[in-house]
Amino acid sequence: MVKVTILYPNSLESRFDVDYYLEKHMPRSIELLGAALKGVSVEIGMAKDLTGGLPPFAAICAFTCESLEAFLTAFAPHASELQGDMENYTDARAIVQVSELRIENVKYEHTQARS
């Protein structure tokens, strides 16, 4: 499995609209990526981090797919809509990471993505 992770670096100058991101952008992303998406997680940086400072990232989102090719095939037709929507919730420059998922173990009941 491959994980495509989108990280939004935090800074005092940047804005990030958590409500829009969670209620509009992510549900639409999940809908458009459709069956190619084998898993998704979205987390929001907590103001109180381990050192009491600003969390390094405002948000981190991860899409799990069978392969990078499967992700790109699903994403390409919707790239302009999804990338164009980013200005509606942030002016941060997102970092994109492509990883191979090597260990995963979840012991709790999953919350449902709103798609």
Add this chain to the structure above:
Amino acid sequence: MVKVTILYPNSLESRFDVDYYLEKHMPRSIELLGAALKGVSVEIGMAKDLTGGLPPFAAICAFTCESLEAFLTAFAPHASELQGDMENYTDARAIVQVSELRIENVKYEHTQARS
């Protein structure tokens, strides 16, 4: 649920021993964090990323716990062992992010953590 994410930035100068990390450090971390750990994921940056360059992170690991306090209570007694072990696999300065898990949906069978 709270996710504590440890990210290892990549650079041409830094080293990261994937085998040691996956076969020694992570299984030991999972063992020591024990029941406080409700989920764990570990992914390794792929050499071929979206732009063909070095992936931003050599590895990303995420621990899911009921709360930050639950994580810290489990981690504190083992902090010196786990942090001391880091030099055995990397000289990168890890980034630690504490997040609130807001969306999670996994549609595939989980691989098992080796603990």
